[in-house]
Amino acid sequence: KRRIGVMTSGGDSPGMNGAVRAVVRMAIHKGCEAYCIYEGYDGLVKGGDMIKAVGWEDVRGFLSEGGTLIGTARCMEFMQRNGRLKAAKNMITKGMDALVICGGDGSLTGADKFRAEWPGLLQELVDTKQLTQEQITPFKHLNIVGLVGSIDNDLSMTDATIGCYSSLARICEAVDSVDTTATSHQRAFVIEVMGRHCGWLALMAGVSTGADFIFIPESPPSENWQDEMCSVIKKHRAMGKRKTIVIVAEGAHDQDLNPIKPSQVKDLLIKKAGLDTRVTTLGHVQRGGTPAAYDRMLATLQGVEAIKAVLDATPETPSPVICMIENKIVRRPLLEAVAQTKEVAKAIENKDFARAMELRDAE
Ligand code: F6P
Numbered sequence: 001k002r003r004i005g006v007m008t009s010g011g012d013s014p015g016m017n018g019a020v021r022a023v024v025r026m027a028i029h030k031g032c033e034a035y036c037i038y039e040g041y042d043g044l045v046k047g048g049d050m051i052k053a054v055g056w057e058d059v060r061g062f063l064s065e066g067g068t069l070i071g072t073a074r075c076m077e078f079m080q081r082n083g084r085l086k087a088a089k090n091m092i093t094k095g096m097d098a099l100v101i102c103g104g105d106g107s108l109t110g111a112d113k114f115r116a117e118w119p120g121l122l123q124e125l126v127d128t129k130q131l132t133q134e135q136i137t138p139f140k141h142l143n144i145v146g147l148v149g150s151i152d153n154d155l156s157m158t159d160a161t162i163g164c165y166s167s168l169a170r171i172c173e174a175v176d177s178v179d180t181t182a183t184s185h186q187r188a189f190v191i192e193v194m195g196r197h198c199g200w201l202a203l204m205a206g207v208s209t210g211a212d213f214i215f216i217p218e219s220p221p222s223e224n225w226q227d228e229m230c231s232v233i234k235k236h237r238a239m240g241k242r243k244t245i246v247i248v249a250e251g252a253h254d255q256d257l258n259p260i261k262p263s264q265v266k267d268l269l270i271k272k273a274g275l276d277t278r279v280t281t282l283g284h285v286q287r288g289g290t291p292a293a294y295d296r297m298l299a300t301l302q303g304v305e306a307i308k309a310v311l312d313a314t315p316e317t318p319s320p321v322i323c324m325i326e327n328k329i330v331r332r333p334l335l336e337a338v339a340q341t342k343e344v345a346k347a348i349e350n351k352d353f354a355r356a357m358e359l360r361d362a363e
Pocket of ligand 1: 011012150152195196250287
């Protein structure tokens with residue numbers, strides 16, 4: 001029986017538990033044994049009780065739970081070869097040669113590196129007498145399959161990452177709440193949302209709540225954005241609007257890559273637009289709570305596909321990442337998706353914002 005491990009890694013996101021549930025149950029359905037690896041790569045490196053065989057019932061109730069019930073961690077040890085050597089030993093000891101990882105691009109890149117090093121790691125374990133040749137022989141190849149769990153929706157080649165729609169819903173609820181108090185007092189609110197290098201949450205929240213102005217990293221505002229923002233807002237006020245909402249992505253910056261901070265926007269709104277202004281930072285509220293229906297569905301369909309991908313894999317197949325493109329669950333080469341994601345970051349770094357937007361549009 002094949003033994004397939006599943007783990008969550010990097011920042012948690014709503015829907016990760018649904019992915020774990022689907023992977024475990026599909027693995028069992030296909031006649032394999034499922035293992036949960038607790039606390040991300042930390043568990044893989046530590047082994048022992050951190051890697052446990054799980055049955056159908058062990059994931060009951062996972063679908064509607066937020067966060068990740070099997071834990072996640074940022075593991076420095078796995079970044080070092082020695083950590084990966086320990087991880088390989090633990091996998092062989094448990095009889096596992098396939099891993100499904102739900103995490104962000106960093107976690108998935110680490111996994112692919114592990115796969116590339118796998119034969120060398122096993123040989124080293126034999127050479128240093130930690131394992132015997134007989135022990136490693138059945139496990140020549142390591143299969144890695146990625147599922148993208150991130151509220152930021154920041155991976156290229158997929159329309160949605162697991163968690164992004166839950167987070168967007170949470171942001172919209174929060175902005176709606178702010179709206180009522182803002183309208184009562186005719187105030188302006190500057191709302192900071194997450195998204196590191198990706199403006200998807202800010203952009204979609206702006207569209208979904210009818211914000212007056214947004215700031216996103218991929219498309220910084222014009223050089224005289226201060227005047228532009230104030231004139232747009234004054235125009236809206238002149239049309240009878242009693243509230244003002246400005247959404248700032250946490251990674252927002254101007255054309256020279258100087259950060260645009262909510263406090264700075266607030267000061268401008270007070271001084272230049274004469275508005276009574278407050279700042280609301282939504283923080284980790286955006287990442288917590290129960291998953292939206294879309295994320296439960298996405299996680300389930302992608303978890304099922306991940307097991308199919310493990311079972312279809314040949315030594316030549318590059319590690320896939322499971323994506324959603326135009327409402328279809330598809331596999332894409334993991335490294336290509338990561339490389340395209342990095343290209344966006346590079347375009348921003350090089351101040352080539354047209355290219356950054358072009359790459360995001362192409363997704
Ligand atoms: O999950 C991604 C993300 O939400 C980013 O948008 C944010 O910058 C980051 O996580 C914060 O994560 P942490 O507080 O876990 O370092």
